[in-house]
Amino acid sequence: MLFIQSALDKDELAEVSTRLKALPAAAVRRGKPGEPQHNDSKARAVMGWVKSIVTRHPLVQAYAQPARFSTFVLTKHAVGERFGLHPVDPLMKDDNGNPMRTDLAFTLFLTSKVDYDGGALTLEANDGTRDIRLEAGDMVIHKTGQLHQVAPVTRGERLACIGWIQSLTKHEDERDVLFDLQRMLLSATDRDHVLMLRKTIGNLLRMWGEV
Template sequence: MLLHLPGVLSAAQVDPLRQALEAADWTDGRETVGAQGARVKRNEQLPDSSPLRHELGAVVQAALSRHPLFHAAALPARQLPPRFNRYRGGGEYGFHVDGAVMALADGSQLRSDVSCTVFLNEPEDYDGGELVVSDTYGEHAVKLPAGDAILYPSSSLHRVTPVTRGARLAAFFWIQSLVRDLAHRRTLLELDQAISRLRAAGGDEVAVLQLTGVYHNLLREWSQT
């Protein structure tokens, strides 16, 4: 399930992030992947130890925490602090699958259920750089306005196409969901959205209450804390 999250960051938030990243010290993106990923990855990243990464990552996390669709879709239990990457001069990332288990700074581990990319410059600023996600329905190319984000299953085969002009800047991270199963998360999101539409339209209060109960009972049954 691919889900577009519009307006995660406003223009007033994106501009200083982009300016800071354009002046940043970057490192080879292959330093943060294994041998398989290093064969197809050609980009740059902020070092994990970079204070700027943590500063800008906090801005992105705070913005996402205020976005209701993010919580409804991802149902986050834990998440890796955002990283930042840059693609330019033909840089690309060939088809790959994200690692299933990732280490956090405190030594604990996170299971990657949901991947998130937040675009930090406008599509017309660069050529190429589409995020292509492959699933049973084919390949889906994503290139969003600055400040928008895309959620997709971490189990998906995906790639970033070569950037042949300009530079593509983005934040990215992974989420361990309260609900591990993708189909269950999709069902809960659809039910949550239906309840919201009924409530906004002044639907029958008893029916809305019953459906809300169904939502929480399913979440109770399917969640892992």
């Protein structure tokens, strides 16, 4: 699991907030309670803009080793609303309609914590349950093989952007090794170290990666 503080910086968050405020209430639609939310074309456009920023983020790239991203979805939970315990669908479609495997999921919080209560993203791992509530602009990327839910919102309204990622490697232990090396590369300044790290990361991706 990875937490990324300010995946959207202040200006980007202000921009997305303005665009979200301009959306009609029906831009996010839900079927029966507990069913996934659907975005109309206006909401999809805002999420497309968020996607263009988030997918370029160096830590998203380093941690997820993304091969494909799903469409980004705006979720909205008002008072009393929740999204009950569920697993992640193993296969989804990317923006081009191509099938993709969901190795990782993320939630990018879009509402400030002071503006709502409840609404934690709850992940059920074998070693316990984790409640995640982050500040607006912050993001959590987590593995998909566990049940999760959005706890009921008890005050205000919670907006979030969610999505799924197919990684070049489906094995978490391999992703962890690559993430360590990618982080070293992000801070490396010595030219020989940079070249050696790029060579090693590339060799490991050829060994482990699939497209």
